[in-house]
Amino acid sequence: MTDIHEVLDRRAVTTLFQPLVEIASGRVLGYEALSRGPAGSPWETPAALFGAARQFGRESELDWICRARAYESALAAGLDEGLSWFVNMEPAAARTACPPDLAPVVERAERRLRVVTEMTERAIAVDPSGLLSAAAACRAAGWGVALDDVGADPMSLALMPFVHPDVVKLDMAMLRAPGDPHTARVVAAVAAYAEASGAVVLAEGIETEQHLAVARTMGATVGQGWHFGRPAPLAGPDGASASLPLITPPRNGVRTPFGIVAGRRPVARTTKAQLMPMSRHLEALAADGGEPAVLLACFQDARHFTPATARRFARIALSSPLVAAFGTGLSDEPAVGVRGACPGDDDTLCGEWNVIVVGPHRAAALVARDLGDRGPEGERRFDFALTHDRALVVEAARSLLRWLAPVRTPELLVG
Known part of the structure; x- marks a missing residue:
């Protein structure tokens, strides 16, 4: 392909999936969708793909493409309907209409999939209203919301209750520095939020048994990382699965x-x-x-x-x-x-x-x-x-x- 416009016009995005596993039982609860550009092209990595789309004002369109491709793969796999599909979304994309050619698969996903939309804490500082609107739309469809990379930015903890996530994803750096004072503050704040709300704590980047042991001490009940499986195309079911619980949505009204x-x-x-x-x-x-x-x-x-x-x-x-x-x-x-x-x-x-x-x-x-x-x-x-x-x-x-x-x-x- 000759340029980023051709990549986007052809919807030339593929999706890999990484399992999310219940630590206590080893059961698969769902998968995170990870988007990639055309293999061997300058836009294969997510950073390069989104960077190029952003340069030409097509980032929101790419966001819709990535989500639609993830939904399409999940629907085609025919796996357990109780599985949760973690799919990233930029709240800015919620302010733009879904491209007409992608609308049918998005509509099927709303009817048939159990999606958990992943957002990052930086989104609320950039567009608080957009983030809350996007989260409300997800919950109106019966979907969940996850806050990603918690702990990567020291300021993210104060923004966590505004998102009111069903799942809090601890950044992988937490597992690598369990004795760091910053890690202790993050873990304490996440534990307090999870205890008050019933949210699930998920540890990212688990690669070894040691990482898994540390994740348990941090209150994580769900794990993700190479220890459980590397990103790959979806295959048939390879073991027992279970459903990830969602919490009660926050109240949204028009009062002051x-x-x-x-x-x-x-x-x-x-x-x-x-x-x-x-x-x-x-x-x-x-x-x-x-x-x-x-x-x-x-x-x-x-x-x-x-x-x-x-x-x-x-x-x-x-x-x-x-x-x-x-x-x-x-x-x-x-x-x-x-x-x-x-x-x-x-x-x-x-x-x-x-x-x-x-x-x-x-x-x-x-x-x-x-x-x-x-x-x-x-x-x-x-x-x-x-x-x-x-x-x-x-x-x-x-x-x-x-x-x-x-x-x-x-x-x-x-x-």
Whole structure:
């Protein structure tokens, strides 16, 4: 083939599969689909394939091609219907329509396959709204969601509860450095999430019996790696299989943080001057360098996002996976490294002052609703509620992500 356009136009992508195995029993629970370009071509590896497609603005199309080819192979294999098929997806592709020629196989897959869509933590920082929409669409089809490469980026742990994955895939580096302090922090955070949610912990990169033993100590119940099988075309069943459990999906609604928290926590009334110390305290939690945390704050109006506030938020953004400010008149980047969102003047969010912090081991939310006073600024009154209930805080935080647009990237030149 002469160029990447011919590869994509001919849908010249093949799929290899690697087994996912229940560690305790050795039973196969499913397979991960791994896409490859034409053998012997410059685009054979996934990195080269996607890099070339990205250069010409066809990455989302390639994502659809890879998924469709994986579904096609899984359907043709005729294996146990209880098996789970792990297939990677970039949330940006969910914003583009499926190419018409691929739609039939995608529709058959939705009816007949048990798919677990794999996403990476970087996707939520780039396009939070797109990721949540993509995850919701997967769950609406009865499919699951997996968070891939957890631990590869120290900031990924704070983003894990937003994805609310059915499966957490520990990056293979964790098995190679079990005594590293970073590994210990990752394993503790993943164990806490799995215990609270019922999610499955899967260890990637298991190549030896030693790796398998380490994976068990990290709480992994499912393994993947050369110890169980290398990527290969699908063959007939070679042993007992079982179904991988999925967890209860998170609640997704259209309520604001105040509506979510105030519905389940006591509400009090006070002035802006009295709320300020609480707000700054929560900012300080996010600024604590001990664990990267997500910070989301609603300012009602851009005038409340003062230069001093901008400096504080920019400092926090240096060590945070996601810092965002919401308010009428705010730009897409009101401070360096800070995401901005500008709700409409009639948006219910404009009446709220919220500060929400979510870290791997801590969570807190101050939510307040303006009562509309017109007096001195410090005497303006608010109804407010404060919570450290992790599940409630995460639900409130998730409700804000739909206002965040994808990060803008420079336009690519098409040759």
